[in-house]
């Protein structure tokens with residue numbers, strides 16, 4: 393019961409950033425257990441998409457191990473661990489929850505760790521075009537961020553760079569939540585272009601079927 397109370401706090405469409413922060417501060421100590429129990433694969437899917445992009449000079453022209461990468465919603469470092477294993481050595485983390493970042497810190501995965509919310513408005517913590525690549529797994533969903541967060545992540549990336557993220561199907565598909573509309577708006581405006589959008593299984597053994605699938609979206613930033 394205590395595990396359920398602390399670890400399976402549900403965020404809703406109307407949750408605030410403060411509620412998202414509290415939820416993850418509370419569940420930090422059991423996040424890796426929840427992730428194992430539900431067969432969570434967000435970090436794996438995003439790094440897989442990143443690997444494929446790095447292997448194609450049409451998608452990314454200058455892959456280097458010291459390229460500047462930001463892991464948004466880094467949590468306990470799932471993406472950071474995979475990038476470190478691939479010898480990427482210039483990776484920063486951003487997360488709303490200090491408790492999640494505290495669990496990532498001893499793993500020495502990130503150059504800089506920024507504790508701040510990803511917002512739908514300008515964030516002083518990250519410069520425009522500061523990064524070559526932004527990766528974001530399991531963070532862009534209703535209850536955690538507003539659709540404008542997608543535009544912020546795109547802003548963090550240099551022209552020619554990549555923004556790769558997972559988004560649960562039950563956040564992207566419903567018209568009116570605003571996530572797919574924001575993507576369309578940014579594509580139409582010429583800010584970015586779609587490289588690949590794939591529907592993938594996010595949780596192998598989800599608590600509820602509506603959490604099973606996500607899209608993994610790779611965008612190239614144009615301006």
Ligand SMILES: C[S@@+](CC[C@H](N)C(=O)[O-])C[C@H]1O[C@@H](n2cnc3c(N)ncnc32)[C@H](O)[C@@H]1O
Pocket residue numbers: 409412413416434435464465466467468469470471486487488489492508509510511528529530531536537
């Ligand atoms: C489902 S976990 C995913 C963690 C990690 N990316 C992974 O794939 O293993 C979501 C993470 O996003 C963070 N988060 C939630 N809302 C956020 C926001 N508005 N801004 C920044 N981080 C947020 C949480 O603290 C948590 O660490």
